[in-house]
Amino acid sequence: MPVDEFKNSEGAILVFNLIKIIQNHKVVLSEIDGAIGDGDHGINMSKGFSACRDRLEGKDADLTLALKTLGRVLLMEIGGSMGPIYGSFFIEMSKVSGHETDINQKTFGHMLSAGLAGIQKISEAKVGDKTLLDALVPAVDAFLAADAQGKNFSEALSDMKTASARGKDATVDMISRIGRSSRLGERSRGTLDAGATSCDLILSSMADTITALL
Amino acid sequence: MPVDEFKNSEGAILVFNLIKIIQNHKVVLSEIDGAIGDGDHGINMSKGFSACRDRLEGKDADLTLALKTLGRVLLMEIGGSMGPIYGSFFIEMSKVSGHETDINQKTFGHMLSAGLAGIQKISEAKVGDKTLLDALVPAVDAFLAADAQGKNFSEALSDMKTASARGKDATVDMISRIGRSSRLGERSRGTLDAGATSCDLILSSMADTITALL
Amino acid sequence: MQRIINNPERVVEDMLKGFVKTHSDLVSETDNPRVFKYKNAPVKGKVGIVTGGGSGHKPAFIGYVGRNMVDAVAVGEVFSSPTAIAFYDAFREVDSGNGVACLYGNYSGDNMNVKMAIELADEDGIKVRTVVANDDVASAPKSEMGKRRGVAGEIFMWKVAGAKAAQGASLDEVITVAQKAIDCSRSVGIGLSSCTIPAVGKPNFLIAAGKMEVGIGHHGEPGIEVRDLGTADEMAKLMLDIILPDYPFTRGDDVVVLVSGLGATPVMELYILFDEVSDILAEEGIKIHRSYVGNYFTSLDMAGVTLTLMKLDDELRELMDCEADSVGLRQFGSDACG
Amino acid sequence: MQRIINNPERVVEDMLKGFVKTHSDLVSETDNPRVFKYKNAPVKGKVGIVTGGGSGHKPAFIGYVGRNMVDAVAVGEVFSSPTAIAFYDAFREVDSGNGVACLYGNYSGDNMNVKMAIELADEDGIKVRTVVANDDVASAPKSEMGKRRGVAGEIFMWKVAGAKAAQGASLDEVITVAQKAIDCSRSVGIGLSSCTIPAVGKPNFLIAAGKMEVGIGHHGEPGIEVRDLGTADEMAKLMLDIILPDYPFTRGDDVVVLVSGLGATPVMELYILFDEVSDILAEEGIKIHRSYVGNYFTSLDMAGVTLTLMKLDDELRELMDCEADSVGLRQFGSDACG
Numbered sequence A, B: 001m002p003v004d005e006f007k008n009s010e011g012a013i014l015v016f017n018l019i020k021i022i023q024n025h026k027v028v029l030s031e032i033d034g035a036i037g038d039g040d041h042g043i044n045m046s047k048g049f050s051a052c053r054d055r056l057e058g059k060d061a062d063l064t065l066a067l068k069t070l071g072r073v074l075l076m077e078i079g080g081s082m083g084p085i086y087g088s089f090f091i092e093m094s095k096v097s098g099h100e101t102d103i104n105q106k107t108f109g110h111m112l113s114a115g116l117a118g119i120q121k122i123s124e125a126k127v128g129d130k131t132l133l134d135a136l137v138p139a140v141d142a143f144l145a146a147d148a149q150g151k152n153f154s155e156a157l158s159d160m161k162t163a164s165a166r167g168k169d170a171t172v173d174m175i176s177r178i179g180r181s182s183r184l185g186e187r188s189r190g191t192l193d194a195g196a197t198s199c200d201l202i203l204s205s206m207a208d209t210i211t212a213l214l
Numbered sequence C, D: 001m002q003r004i005i006n007n008p009e010r011v012v013e014d015m016l017k018g019f020v021k022t023h024s025d026l027v028s029e030t031d032n033p034r035v036f037k038y039k040n041a042p043v044k045g046k047v048g049i050v051t052g053g054g055s056g057h058k059p060a061f062i063g064y065v066g067r068n069m070v071d072a073v074a075v076g077e078v079f080s081s082p083t084a085i086a087f088y089d090a091f092r093e094v095d096s097g098n099g100v101a102c103l104y105g106n107y108s109g110d111n112m113n114v115k116m117a118i119e120l121a122d123e124d125g126i127k128v129r130t131v132v133a134n135d136d137v138a139s140a141p142k143s144e145m146g147k148r149r150g151v152a153g154e155i156f157m158w159k160v161a162g163a164k165a166a167q168g169a170s171l172d173e174v175i176t177v178a179q180k181a182i183d184c185s186r187s188v189g190i191g192l193s194s195c196t197i198p199a200v201g202k203p204n205f206l207i208a209a210g211k212m213e214v215g216i217g218h219h220g221e222p223g224i225e226v227r228d229l230g231t232a233d234e235m236a237k238l239m240l241d242i243i244l245p246d247y248p249f250t251r252g253d254d255v256v257v258l259v260s261g262l263g264a265t266p267v268m269e270l271y272i273l274f275d276e277v278s279d280i281l282a283e284e285g286i287k288i289h290r291s292y293v294g295n296y297f298t299s300l301d302m303a304g305v306t307l308t309l310m311k312l313d314d315e316l317r318e319l320m321d322c323e324a325d326s327v328g329l330r331q332f333g334s335d336a337c338g
């Protein structure tokens, strides 16, 4: 049985993979946002994540620094709602990983909880409002539940992925109550939420990267 | 053979008939203007002529005073281009009828010439530009020609009517070169000019009234 | 028509009522319901400045009534000249015995009505002289300058003449500087949409989506050319290519620039256009002394823009820098001017 | 899209370039390309006034930077909050050691970014206090005032706070009066058309011809009700029926009134609406001390209007009457104020 943890010093790959996944989904994220929003979610996200890549270039970052850099770039330089929301998420995660040498399942669970709490501190959105929280909240819950049930790190990550995807898919049937698309009321039903889609991409990529690192 | 003249003191009926004819054609004049202009020619004209009726009410006006009142009301209170154009026309006519006791064929010819000259003093429009001058100029010419040929007053008036109607009808094939509709260029072809139409109504009504007075 | 109006035939009256209520600190009604004056007019010892024209050009014309600006305006129906009586009454309201400068726009109706009004004023012994603005380059070739219409350059004419009059200049001096201002000004417009006279209820003409009309007039008078909608940079270049050689403005000149929206174009876009105008002028070695960007002279709900340049000499520069207080043009000045 | 733009993704940058070139006598760039300040900021001994928000609301927000007004703004993308760094840099640009009043609008992005910015400023020892405008009556019921958005009432908040700061008031005093201004203000909007974010290229939503949306927000946030397009008089009554009882404004009150167009509505129509507002207020025994009619706070190319009333007490009246010099609000005052 493999060691159920990975080295903070080797974890920056997690962030680099996030950058790649966001860049690769720039167009589709904007298209999804275009259906009931203003069609710029991919552009906004890609702008922020790409700026982070520049910032990490040449630096021998560990996971903590990479997450912190990503969070700060989003927070400081993207503006809108997405900047502070995803920014807080990654910064709060980085505070938990902090100086830990190894990131195990417990630590990662704390990181997720802290990231989520960071968002909830600044956003009034609730589950069911058709936002990224509809992917994030069930995903975090699933990870923590798996952990509590004694599942191992990669099993818990797998549960997280499943819950995130399901949460994202569930946004199709929701009416938007927060942000730009809330203006459409009943007409916002029938399409995915863009933020939930990017959040699912992020969570799923993190799960894959960590699984590979274990 | 009847006396070929009418009394100035009995001539105000000419103006009252003009007022009636304009009021009765308010809608159609606006409709014609609407095709290639802004659709208000009937409104503008009717506003001015009706104001003149109020002004003449109770006054025992002769032709001179009635024409002068009509001209001044149009000139002073209607604005736009029509105010000064028709205003000058009637004022200049009234200057010629002045203190004449009887209006004969020569006097009326001078009145028409003076009215036309008054318009030409302030408007740069030429025959063929698709304006009221396309009815007025041939009508005045026809009256003067008939007079020169020795035709009597009512014959000259009849020639004037014919020429005015023909002039008006000819505007259908013209391209507007003056005023609002000139904006349309080639597309202004194919409809009557509103000003030529009102001018024809005016000339034809004058001819009928005078013929009846003789 | 997605408009905020009551009776479409009474938009001018209704607008005027709202205007004088809003700006009673600056503008007063007169006995003629179509004549409005600066509340302190006639200003003793000062030449009176009068203008007027059809409605639908907000803030023009009434918006330029004020301190060191226009003393009275004659107001017409939408896109239609005021009456001769309105011009005449405006003259009477502002004459303090020093004469009246009537500075207006070269539209045939205005020309006729002003002419009549002057004849009436003559009988009263009121001395009126006129300057007829003709800054719209696209409205006639240079060989027929006298046929060109007055557009946003009129604002510079009023500003300069208003300041000159406030300094105590004579009627002849005011007329001379107003004529100089308009002689040194050139304008051109680009239309991106038509406009709708409320009483008519349908667009006056049509500009197809994806097209623009270069040289359009302030009432939708036909332009020089309909072409594919360009970028802001292309529009700036097009407009300057028309304006610059006509005057001509050349290296070393000092100018004021006015970019005005036509009514429905967001002001954000006017700044985008101005940015390129400014860059091109810098390349050409033409110095911008002062610039105005906003809705200064509109055409109802038309989308589009006009660009005006005026070449400055020392006198025009000083007068443009004077303080002014009107709804459409309000600026602090080192020199109170009056 | 009949727009005057270059790259639709760069409208904000392009507009800002044009803006600072036009108004370099009043507004300066800073090291942060999304932060602009009053050219004399930080004004020694004076509390700094900062605001900020998404673009597309011209003249808001940058147009309210100036003398006795806002000292610096943070500029966001179209309809999107500025970054935390922009707010933070704005604080730093204007703090003269007397603290900074950040007066903004209660949009979730702004709330989050301002919060972050304040945390950063705290670390630098810059004292920042906020007032969050919530004058838009239609955006939440009175029982949830804290959820209401800030709209054109922000202009009164800035005007009053800017004047107070210019008089040498402390940060607490400035905050108190800014809070009072917004507490005494109520706004409501009516939308007559949608608007198009240039980078998106299609309308954000739809308002059918012949309909109007009462209570619409500054980004097209849904209103209270879509109904048949009314006359200007009906709109005035509808809006006052929403605003008056909410505060409530009552007989004997003294108010300032602001009628702002949303971008594509001709100013003529705003005066028509104001005329009826003024008549209704007169009937209700509410006295208008001062009124503003024009495009003060827009939403790109949306057609429509907002109405704002602020109840005055002696302090607010004095501050509203102070001189002010900014692009969006420029007025002469008996009192120079600073």
Ligand SMILES: Nc1ncnc2c1ncn2[C@@H]1O[C@H](COP(=O)(O)OP(=O)(O)O)[C@@H](O)[C@H]1O
Binding pocket: A033, A037, A038, A039, A040, A041, A042, A044, A045, A080, A081, A082, A085, A123, A124, A125, A130, A131, A132, A133, A178, A179, A180, A193, A194, A195, A196, D079, D080, D108
């Ligand atoms: N207050 C909020 N809390 C949580 N998520 C939000 C909030 N506002 C917006 N979102 C999310 O942001 C997404 C849109 O992001 P984006 O398109 O980048 O921003 P914008 O809406 O400003 O264009 C939505 O799909 C939604 O998931």
Ligand SMILES: Nc1ncnc2c1ncn2[C@@H]1O[C@H](COP(=O)(O)OP(=O)(O)O)[C@@H](O)[C@H]1O
Binding pocket: B033, B037, B038, B039, B040, B041, B042, B044, B045, B080, B081, B082, B085, B123, B124, B125, B130, B131, B132, B133, B178, B179, B180, B193, B194, B195, B196, C079, C080, C108
């Ligand atoms: N300068 C001019 N000279 C002669 N006639 C003119 C002139 N301008 C306009 N017209 C006439 O005026 C008519 C339109 O009048 P009207 O509709 O009342 O005014 P407006 O065009 O201002 O709406 C045109 O049909 C034309 O015959």
Ligand SMILES: [Mg+2]
Binding pocket: A038, A040, D079, D080
């Ligand atoms: Mg966006």
Ligand SMILES: [Mg+2]
Binding pocket: A033, A037, A038, A039, A040, A041, A180
């Ligand atoms: Mg979006």
Ligand SMILES: [Mg+2]
Binding pocket: B033, B037, B038, B039, B040, B041, B180
């Ligand atoms: Mg007409």
Ligand SMILES: [Mg+2]
Binding pocket: B038, B040, B080, C079, C080
């Ligand atoms: Mg007309």
